[in-house]
Amino acid sequence: MAMIQTRIKLSKNVLVLLCLLLIAGTTGNGEHATQTITYASESGIMSTNHTITIDANLSDWASDEILYGNDNVLWHITWDSSKLYIAVERGETFHGSSSDYDVVWVYLDTGETGSVNSVDWNGRHTLPLYAHWAFILRPWNKYWNLREWNNTDWKADCPYFGVEPAQDWYHGIAEIEIPFSDIGNPSSLGVVLYLTNGADNYLFGCTPTENPFGYNACLTKYWIYPHLTQNVSPTAPLISHGPLHINGNSDLVNLAQLYGWPGNGTPENPYLIEGYTFDGNGGGYAFWLENTDLHVLIKNCRIWNATSTYIFPYGAGLRLVSASNITVSHNLITSSKHAIELCGAMNVTIKHNTVTDSYFGIYFNTPASSNALVERNIVTKNNEGIVLYDGPIGEIIGNVISNNAIGISMSGARSNIVKGNEIYENYYHGMYLTGGSNLNDVRENRIYSNGNCGIVLDSSNSNQIVYNTISDNNGYGVSISGSSGNMVFANNFYRNNGAGKGANGSSQAYDDTGNSWDDGVNTGNYWSNWDETGTYPIDGSASAVDHFPQHTPIVHEHGPYYLWLIICLILIPILKRYIDKPPEI
Template sequence: MGSRRGYKVVGVAVAIIVILSISIPVGNSGVASPLQQYDDVLNQDYRKKSSNYTQSVLISFVLDDSRSMVTRYNSSGDTWLDTAKDAVKALLDQLSDESICLSIWDFSGNSERRWSGPNGTPISSTDYLTNIIRDPVRLGDDYGGFDGRQAIRNEIELLDNPPGQTCIWDAIGGAYEDLKFYSSMYPGHKPALVVLSDGPDAQASDASAIQMQKIEACSDYWCPWDDEANGTINYTMHRGKYTLDLWDPPMSTTWLEALNHGGAVDFDRTGLLNAQLPIYTVGLGLEHHLPPSEPATPIWPGEVLDNFFALCTDTTVTPPCKESGTHEYNLWRIANTSGSGDANYYYTGTSDALIHIYEEIGIKLMSQLSHLPIRINSNADFAAYGFPGNGTAGNPWLIENYEINGSGYGYCIYIGNTTDEFVVRECYLHDASGCYQPPYFQDSGLTLYCVQNGTIDQNNISLNDKNGLHLRYSSYNTITNNSLNYNSWENIMVRWNSDNNTIKNNRVTSSCYGIFINDCCDNLITSNVVLFNIYGIFMDEPNSIKNIIKKNIMSNNEYGIFIYASSTNNLIYHNNFINNTRQAIEWCGNGTKSFQEALNQWDDGYPSGGNYWDDYIGTDSQSGPGQNEPGSDGIGDTPYWLDEYPLMSPFNYTEYDIPLQQGWNLISLPARQLNESVDSVLESIDGKWDCIQTYDSTTSTWKTHNSHRPPSLNDYTEMNHLKAYWINITESGVTLIIKGDRFDSALTIPLYAGWNLVGYPSLNTKTVANALGGTGADHVMVCDTSKPYNIKEVGPSYLMKPGEGYWMHVPFDTVWTV
């Protein structure tokens, strides 16, 4: 689901599969997959999760209420329109109380109309911005005895079956313009438009005769065949596939040409493609193709039509004509190109599955929200955006779970001149580019400028044009548990008096500079994995002093650490240097330093020791501060360049065996992996498994990795120590060997209201009561292959063990500290 672009096909028989977005095969053992095991359990909480979300949505609806929607029925005997109304209500139930319903659009006569509330009257698109009877409705507010959610329910019930045409494109355009107008007033809300259509009408009224001049009468201002960014263009012709008889199913369709009969086609129109805000579309009972981009297209005289690009090459017509393909194709590409690919097109042949589709859209909106770049210039701006919190240590401002594309803005999130406590958590910040004007626009995923008291936790910051994370004049911040990859210059830049920051437990890969320190003091850089950069850690001049660099893994970089001469008195110890071209350099302008000339301390003294260097060739037969006493002590007898006490084995390294039975097993990773790819983690059991599954509680979706699939069809390629995984083992007597670093400090795992499939990243055993104290967890399940469905519930005295995975149920969102 998530960021995957495309469409979804939904039917009655697969309603539950729709909610979870994937269909997973049964493994070789014949045991039902976890997806099949837990659908019923998980969906007990499906409709209860919205009240625990902190995200807010600004939403509008376009709902087809034309005659065909009241002449067709679902399997329960309800009209398609009644089912569509229930589907909209189901989506509203997924949204937080802070979410806002802006407007509902339908059709009346030969135009679209915007509803203005249960006590108001619908108004047409010609004056909707100046004649709105009601304000946007906040779902949790009181509206005279009932909340906003019920107010919108009441408004939906008033939708009727007006005579006239299905003015779908103008309705989408009007609702979209409406949404853009208000989105600037609610910058902390994720905007979204949700559209339902069962097809366009070729008739102007209930008359049986086809009225050719009216084919495009409901596309007076908006069209599905051009980009929004191209502005308004005049068209005199339009060709497409239209329904000839809506009143007597099954519908018949044909390709028709609309000319300028009575002004029906000659209009200035704006395109709906590549819309800036996301538009979710639902096709109901349409002519359906797999995929929607590949229906057969006709050849008109003098032109070649291509349904994917939807271009008409007839040069005899001025102004130009365009062809929009089937109705499904139009809906599909409007969704597929909108909001940077964030939205989806959904198809169902009947209305039975509409409720499940709309619930899925609601959950998608309430998970990782696509958001325009966020710019905070003072403490007051946190409240102006509507972020939850109050800026105190006990209730920090919370920016959570956004997907932000910074292309053209030069940033995804910029925070400047703040001292309030805040948290940026679980965001995907990518592609910041197009505006490099330091210091305020850095082409960086996240910029902190003159900031204190910030926490940056569990984000993915990748593919930005300059920096992933940029700190300038910013101190006393905590940067933890983030993944920073493929940022062109620096993954993490700490610059100019950015002191006393903690950079911990981050994964920093594939950039020019992994972590860049420039003119900063007293920072703690610990427990990070720094891989495949040119410079793993780079300390630039002048005066980067008294920083502590410990317990990091520097591997497969061109330079593990590079330090300029004016960066002095830094403490570097208990790091693992593995397979770097040059492990470490202190540069003084005319060459590297020798052991006697070192300006930084490369060990923690005796017996704590220094660092592990995988190319160290010394021996360990002596001990003591001078390494001149008999007996080994795990420290090399001779220095490694600047390190007086090199370690003989990797610091914190461990191996842990997990016995596995044939069939499904529930596992987690008790140690930090140097390489988190599925193939690397499972190297010890290569060829002895066929399927891995994990559950994402933020989106209520299952994700799978199948060894027999092409890599592009798998949902994930890496295994995370915070998650648990169901793995299907194909033979008996299998042991998984987990190799990696021990976790030397507490880790936090977010738990979301309902069921969570989580790992246990620890080498210690604890009872459920001791391990989960304070989380509110009321049910814990473990794997037991002797039980039906391979699970059993355990009590507070059960000992949680390394390598096990767990189902945990909590009644509210919380954080588990392991």
């Protein structure tokens, strides 16, 4: 039983197509399409090496392959060495009319770039994972389709080599197989399953059952299947472990031998710590790693319940101290004072995690860490989502940061990159920079619907805020106090600070020290309430203005677009030498 969780011969045409796709994938920026993600669930269970006959007869399914859905819907999921199998029991006859027809939805996160927006079928829902594949079955008129996220939209009619789905209309049963080769041969999966009324997109029958139902639903949980190839007892989906403290390389090596962790600590073969529940038991920490420089991958674990403010180190779920070369990936880290705390850590990557229900989400404490990458995490329902104290810590890229008191907080943090994040519906500010947080580059983020300001700069100098879309914040889109040398240009501002049409009396920004709100040449910002004559006034005692407000929203395509174009133009003549070259023997 198991816990639930590619060689290309280049041609000239393929290479050119690849370059074009890279270019296309980096263009475009405009007003946000709302995304709402909260948190992921723990792992579900299913049997392995179990082949299902696709005939709408459920007799060959095992009892531990059932996943319960809302509205009395039952789902079944398992796999063998080559295919994923999914079945649904609607609980009644399938519906089929122009005004009321059922659609079965299967969304799969295979670790590739994906979308949190569902396929648009008379409306969209928000997914709790970055889905790369979607399988759709409409029993009425028996339509099915495999779709792939191509970085801009859901591409229909992808190659599908499985058998035709089977259905028992009267009993509301359908069975589906998806060959792993059709979806890139993943080694793990994130899965969410639900039904809709295709006529109006009303969602129901979802698993996990903690997800809501209705129109424009924002799903919050999904199933994680980290091992498609290993056998793990269904009674122990994650290995239970109390607080764990590793101090030094020798301690790490000894524990790896004791627990059978694979790897040898090299970049090519890091120690793999996977499939555990580390429970802090209400104490000072759940997983504490310090004074190591061997390469470690912490993956598919639940790290939680470190809540004590009296026992050192005072409530750290995952604590990395003077530790280097650590990757933290695809974990649920929750219910602690500091979900993740880093002190003096170097070369740390934190990606694809769900960080939730803690006072601090991802907390870079003193002494300063360096060369850190925080990428594509879901950070939600914390007091402060991502916190950076002191120094050039690294890059904060592509995260979804919502429903915290403050989304990103910096104090004395310098020369960091904050790029491509979705920062919204935080109770107070989307971003707050204070205490000498200087020389930071804040770009290409979408910052919206926060309770007060989108971005606040307080006693922070020489930051650059460019190519962001900042909208629908209750306070100012950008507010600057006691700070100088900051440049704010080439951003799109929509409806911040209650701004309607006409700038007078409802500026979307504030400045009391006289910073730059344009590039000094010809580019300022787009303001949705500019009256299209003269400059755009900025509130505050500095009487600052945007000298070059833009008439239309700014589309950012010069930076990445031309960068990829240059790369492609350089690579094509080099790689052409090797295209279709016979392999050496």
